[in-house]
Amino acid sequence: MGLWFRLSRKLHPDITLGMTPGEEDLKEMPSQARSVRETQKDHYERAIERRRSLLIERGADTDRIRKDPHLKRLRAKLRRTAKRIGALQALEKQKEELALRKQKKLEAKTDEKPEGSAEEGKKEPKKKKKKEEA
Helix, strand or coil: CCCHHHHHHHHHCCCCCCCCCHHHHHCCCCCCCHHHHHHHHHHHHHHHHHHHHHHHHHHCCCHHHCHHHHHHHHHHHHHHHHHHHHHHHHHHHHHHHHHHHHHHHHHHHHCCCCCCCCHHCCCCCCCCCCCCCC
């Protein structure tokens, strides 16, 4: 948004972007929470449907609807959000696999070692040599 909008927003806080008060917070949150991204995705899908129905009401043909800059912007935001949700799903899957591997590794260690071998495995700390100054 331009400088004019930010300045006018300070002077006139009633100016909105055509969003409801709850939706205004969803504008551009760079959140890592999947639930927030899902909410953003739903918001953009509803906005696309509202814009498309508005254009149909005005009698726009399919070619003009496809080229509408507002729809292009909303679809781009929807694609970005969907891509981010996919990345978050991949991260969640990776974390689950890592936790499973750690658990299996821990179980394997406990199965291999008898209870008395824990004391045998300890090493004595090395003594540090003092340098003599001549």
